[in-house]
Amino acid sequence: MESTKVLDAKGMACPMPIVKTKKSIQELNSGEVLEVHATDKGAKSDIAAWVKSGGHELLQDSEEDGVLKFWIKKA
Amino acid sequence: MSVKTITTNEIAKKVVNNEETTILDVRNTDEFDDWKIEGGKVDVINEPYFNLLDGIEDVEDKLGKDQEIIVVCAKGGSSQMVAEMFDEAGFTDVYSLEGGMKAWSEHLEPTKIADLTSGGSLYQFVRLGKGCLSYFIESDGEAAIVDANRMIGNYERFAEDKGVQIKHLIDTHLHADHISGGRGLAEKVGGTYNLPPKDATEVTFDYIPLEEGNDLVVGNTTVKVQPLYSPGHTIGSTSLIIDNQYLLTGDILFVKSIGRPDLAGKAEDWVGDLRNTLYKRYKELSDDLIVLPAHFSFSSELGEGGQVSARLGDLYEKNSGLQVEDEEKFRSMVTDNLPPQPNAYEEIRKTNMGKVTPDNEEQRDMEIGPNRCAVHG
Incomplete structure (x- = not known):
């Protein structure tokens, strides 16, 4: 999937994946897509919940070899 | 800077001794609804940590500045961050639960x-x-x-x-x-x-x-x-x-x-x-x-x-x-x-x-x- 920017949050523990994701989203324009890579298992439900509360859209997510990937479209 | 921490052992004593305990659980709401610290005179408030990144105004009013507040998350990282924010906002008796709910599950x-x-x-x-x-x-x-x-x-x-x-x-x-x-x-x-x-x-x-x-x-x-x-x-x-x-x-x-x-x-x-x-x-x-x-x-x-x-x-x-x-x-x-x-x-x-x-x-x-x-x- 196409993304405007990729954030590597692998190896980071909660709350850092969300803190970094939030910062990266702020640097994007509305409609652009941020791709996030994380290894903290808690990121899965937290990113989904954060995206919802911020009004953004989680386009897709995947899990491969322990790496969680998210594609978030900025509101 | 560092904030005070509390162990699962200390929380367990509060629960079984029916002490008044205020917990701010900063996990996401689905996880909170599924499972939380309960018992005795425990009062729990849920506000996910990612809603507090820009400031704690939303929950600040619900809590007293001199009240004992125990911040809890999944593993202890986010609760530490939130506890620090409360500390900076002038709250004097704030603790982060060491190891979070993962540790609580094992007590x-x-x-x-x-x-x-x-x-x-x-x-x-x-x-x-x-x-x-x-x-x-x-x-x-x-x-x-x-x-x-x-x-x-x-x-x-x-x-x-x-x-x-x-x-x-x-x-x-x-x-x-x-x-x-x-x-x-x-x-x-x-x-x-x-x-x-x-x-x-x-x-x-x-x-x-x-x-x-x-x-x-x-x-x-x-x-x-x-x-x-x-x-x-x-x-x-x-x-x-x-x-x-x-x-x-x-x-x-x-x-x-x-x-x-x-x-x-x-x-x-x-x-x-x-x-x-x-x-x-x-x-x-x-x-x-x-x-x-x-x-x-x-x-x-x-x-x-x-x-x-x-x-x-x-x-x-x-x-x-x-x-x-x-x-x-x-x-x-x-x-x-x-x-x-x-x-x-x-x-x-x-x-x-x-x-x-x-x-x-x-x-x-x-x-x-x-x-x-x-x-x-």
Whole structure:
């Protein structure tokens, strides 16, 4: 999937994946897509919940070899 | 900068001593709704940490600046960040729970149930975070442990403190909600591992069959542990009568609910066994037996000092799962009303059978969340 920017949050523990994701989203324009890579298992439900509360859209997510990937479209 | 931290041990004391405790749980709301710290006079507020990144205004007003506030998250990272924000905002008595809910899930609180008439004592280990109950029977320098949790170091230290040798590890059934510590501890201390044979058809290790007639003895003064076949939660589920006074019901009968028959995928097959055990086998026993279950579901089931117990005769009057005279109604109650299964229950069963051996961190993750072994009538 196409993304405007990729954030590597692998190896980071909660709350850092969300803190970094939030910062990266702020640097994007509305409609652009941020791709996030994380290894903290808690990121899965937290990113989904954060995206919802911020009004953004989680386009897709995947899990491969322990790496969680998210594609978030900025509101 | 650093904030003050609090341990699971300190929170457990507050819960069982009914101290007023205010918790700010900053996990996401789905996780909070699923499972949280409860009991005693605990007051919990939920506000996910990601809603607080721009400031704590939304929750600030709900809390007093000099009030003790314990911030809790999944593993202890986010709670530390949020506690620091509160500290900077002028709150003076803020703590972060070390290790978060993951550590809370593993805390065991030992509490003495009684001195036994034949000598020795009976202790209940309350796993407050997950609702699991295990039992430690000691007499004459020996001990038996029933339904031991994965955190076996707790029992080893307890045995050492009491100066007793652990001889027998007993599981009332093959557990689906938590990983048994029985087999591992038996290997470590050179004790026996006892399991009902009907639950052990697929296990990959040697064990001693826990069956009626095979009484176990703890210490020379013979604290008798008598198995009583009581199927229904699993086909092998076996209760234990201790010292002719205490009935360890495993996951068959709880204080406010009854066991669910479906965690091995056989609700329809086992509901009849469950009915028979609860409405016939147990009824033939003395009303004065004290029921000691393997779980609790609600913090209201915690009695004085955190104990969970009830007189069998009282449960026949009050427990809603024991008041259903009509067999068809009972059948639909336990097969139609089933709550979601415990987290990772199939993997947990395989681990307890010895078929898979996840590493320690995976085992901790598998056990996250409530036990969910009961069905509420």
